[in-house]
Amino acid sequence: MAEPIVALSTPPGISGLAVVxxxxxxxxxxxxLCFEGKVKISEAKSHTIHYGKFHRNGELVDFVTVSVFRKPNSYTGEDVAEITCHGGLFVYETIIEVLCEKGCKLAAPGEFTKRAFLNGxxxxxxxxxxxxxIHSTSVVGYQTAVRQLAGGFRKKIEEFKQNLISVAGLLELELDFAEEGYEFIERTKIINELEQVINFCKELTESxxxxxxxxxxxxxxxSGYPNAGKSTLFNAxxxxxxxxxxEIPGTTRDYLEEAIYINGIMVKxxxxxxxxxTQDAIEVEGIRLVNSLISQSNLVLVINDITLGQANSDKLYEELKLRYxxxxxxxxxxxxxxxxxLPAKREHxxxxxxKLSYGLDELKKLIAEELKMNQARITDVLLNQRHYQLLKRASMELERAKEGLLSQAENELIAEDIRRAVTTLGEIIGDTFREDVLNAIFSKFCIGK
Ligand SMILES: Nc1nc2c(ncn2[C@@H]2O[C@H](COP(=O)(O)OP(=O)(O)OP(=O)(O)O)[C@@H](O)[C@H]2O)c(=O)[nH]1
Ligand SMILES: [Mg+2]
Structure with a gap:
């Protein structure tokens, strides 16, 4: 039994039209009970639109159109109607009120979509x-969301799941024939199969x-030693x-953060x-902050004062590279x-x-190239934190299965790891789901969606 629910699906406020x-x-x-058109809505065919009067106990509320979607061919998979009325606050509020009086319940945020999910x-x-x-604010975000809506991500995951299930099945089957020393599937083939999925997961987590x-x-x-000209470059x-x-070393103690745009992308x-x-407590604290900033940075420019020698900061540069x-x-x-x-230029x-703003174009070009390389890693699929964690877990489970294969571990253990990865991948598309995960996802929705 699907309890009837109602909500405004367009943004609240004054607009040309509103959809309930x-x-x-x-x-x-x-x-x-509250609509009067040429035909009764309960007798109307699916995917038809009907014009008529919406009334409250005989009193006209608005002229509306009602779109009819019969189950299962609707957004939620249940019987759905969309009532389009004039976009005045009192109009749609009255319509919703009347429908509630007649037996509907106000929908919770995301409830329509939740029902769509639960109805498959x-x-x-x-x-x-x-x-x-709904929430995308960038073109790339919007485009990837649309593609994901088309279900491409799910298809890919389903495909990998099936392959893994059959590999695990064969490994388990082999167990029954252990005495005869049969090998139903070559180890290199399995490893190849696992690697494909591992690579898929890695590509996506990078994306x-x-x-x-x-x-x-x-x-x-x-970053760099004191007095190298970091703040001068920052300003430039x-x-x-x-x-x-x-010219006093140790001028900057706290860190400063500002945004610039390079090729339309924000650079912090x-x-x-x-x-x-140093013994200076404030400076020590500042230096401690630098380390945490470096670990969060995508790119770090180590500034060297060349008048002190080209190799003056080499040790620092190498140390930082090792540490991060x-x-x-x-x-x-x-x-x-x-x-x-000038000495010859080395790599990187x-x-x-x-001070003279010389060479800054080359520097900006370099940052732009790093940005471009980063963007090239973005694949079609839009991921969120939840997908990211699950993909990372699946790839770990498969790595373990692969190690098992290489070290000739028991088939049982390998198959178990593979099956675990199948479950993890299934969680991404919602084969198995936990109520709290679902609630977290739907809490991002607005009412009427
Ligand atoms: N001639 C010349 N002087 C520079 C250049 N860049 C910076 N300086 C000078 O070097 C000194 C130190 O510059 P800052 O930008 O304060 O150096 P910093 O690395 O921020 O120093 P701290 O904040 O103390 O770590 C200042 O006197 C600058 O004018 C440059 O490209 N050419
Ligand atoms: Mg400074």
Missing amino acids: RVSGDEIFQIID KMDLTQVEAVADL YRAYEILRAGFYVGI LLERKRAIVS LFDTAGLRE PTTKFYLIQNKVDLVRN EIFISA
């Missing part, structure tokens, strides 16, 4: 795509991280005097305290205006004069 959506059992009979009209990734579609960057901004940190990139610059720029051994393996580093040779004969090195 109704879903559930006997809603057509309920509407007939959509998988969980499509449900999430609906939420993303997620890349997308996050697009959304949250690309983080570029400026911002094209205004934001940070204090002085950080100026930080110079790294050195996922961050990209460049060595920026600054103050080239003070050097007569750029020569600039922050």
Whole structure:
């Protein structure tokens, strides 16, 4: 029994038209109690529209149209009607009130979509795509949400799930013939199969991280020894005097954060305290902050004062690279205006004069290229934190199965890991779901969706 529910599906407020959506059992009979058109809605065919009067106990409320969708061919999979009325606050509020008087309940946020999911009209990734579609603020986000709504992600996952299930099945079957020493499926083939899924998961988790960057901004940190010219470069990139610059080492103690746009993408720029051994408590605290900033940055520019030698910051540069393996580093040779004969440029090195704004175009181009490389990693599928965690887990489970195969572990154990990965992948599309996960997803919805 599907309890009849009703809600406004268009944004509240004054508009040309408003749509009130109704879903559930006997809603057509309920509407007939307050609608008068050429035919009764309860007798109307599916996918037809009817014009008529909506009234409250005989008193006219508005002239409306009623769209009829009979189950299972509707958004929720239940009987659905969409009542289009004039977009005045009192009009749609009265219509909803009347429908509630006649037996409908006000829908909770996301309840229509939740019913669609529970009735098998959509998988969980499509449900999430609906939420993303409503909330997307960028073109890329919107486009990927639309594609996900089409169900491509689910198909791919279903396909991998089937392959894994048959591999696990064969491994288990082999157990029954262990005495004869049969091998139903070559180990290299299984490994190949596992690797395909592992790669798929990895590609997608990378895509997620890349997308996050697009959304949250690309983080570029400026680091180096004191007095190297970090704040001067920060100001030059911002094209205004934001940070204090002085010839005294240790000028910047706190960090500064400002956004610039490169090729339409937000780049968050950080100026930080110079790294050195110091007794000054404030400076020590500043240096501690630098480390956490670097670990969060996508790209870090290590500034070297070239008048102290091209290799002056090499040790620091190498140390940072080792300590933060996922961050990209460049060595920026600054103050080239003070050097007569420039040495040869090494890899990952750029020569600039922050003071004279020389070499900044090359630096910006480099940042733009890093951004482009990041964007290239974004695949078709829009992922969220939930997908990301599950994909990471599935790929770990499959890696374990692969290791088992390579070390000739028991078939049983390998098959178990594979089956675990199948369950994990299934969770993504909602084969199995937990009530709290569902509630978290639907809480992002607005009423009427
Ligand atoms: N000639 C020349 N001087 C520069 C250049 N960049 C910075 N300086 C000078 O170097 C000194 C230090 O510059 P800052 O930008 O304050 O250096 P910093 O790295 O931020 O220093 P701390 O905040 O103390 O770590 C200042 O006197 C700047 O004017 C440059 O490209 N050429
Ligand atoms: Mg500074």
